[in-house]
Amino acid sequence: xxxxxxxxxxxxxxxxxxxxxxxxxxxxxxxxxxxxxxxxxxxxxxxxxxxxxxxxxxxxxxxxxxxxxxxxxxxxxxxxxxxxxxxxxxxxxxxxxxxxxxxxxxxxxxxxxxxxxxxxxxxxxxxxxxxxxxxxxxxxxxxxxxxxxxxxxxxx
Numbered sequence: 100x101x102x103x104x105x106x107x108x109x110x111x112x113x114x115x116x117x118x119x120x121x122x123x124x125x126x127x128x129x130x131x132x133x134x135x136x137x138x139x140x141x142x143x144x145x146x147x148x149x150x151x152x153x154x155x156x157x158x159x160x161x162x163x164x165x166x167x168x169x170x171x172x173x174x175x176x177x178x179x180x181x182x183x184x185x186x187x188x189x190x191x192x193x194x195x196x197x198x199x200x201x202x203x204x205x206x207x208x209x210x211x212x213x214x215x216x217x218x219x220x221x222x223x224x225x226x227x228x229x230x231x232x233x234x235x236x237x238x239x240x241x242x243x244x245x246x247x248x249x250x251x252x253x254x255x
Contacts, residue, residue, distance in 0.1 A: 161182060
């Protein structure tokens with residue numbers, strides 16, 4: 100007898116996790132590259148640290164390498180959780196004062212937090228379910244769960 104919690108089409112879940120990882124990973128890797136290298140018209144690391152203080156190092160590293168980890172499926176749960184914390188920090192420290200919506204009309208003093216909630220919504224399934232079957236971590240010589248081909252949860 101099959102349990103109600105058994106996923107009937109695991110292949111679809113694996114593909115959905117792959118798409119989510121690649122999309123959100125590319126977005127955050129690009130944001131991190133703006134902060135780390137000054138790419139795509141970004142300010143670069145020294146300007147970020149000047150603006151944010153030492154926290155700027157953590158945000159920059161979290162966005163760039165977290166995005167990279169998500170794209171490749173290495174330390175995906177850790178990367179997703181790290182970026183979720185960065186987004187919660189951005190909401191709490193900057194964006195909540197401007198309300199929910201983005202500044203589409205240019206009439207607000209800053210950007211709201213709707214983007215951050217979307218990012219958190221995409222990252223939570225990755226943090227909860229892991230990277231899925233299509234992850235580089237599955238092919239690395241990492242400690243595996245007994246009797247399974249997947250790495251231990253913390254390394255997924």
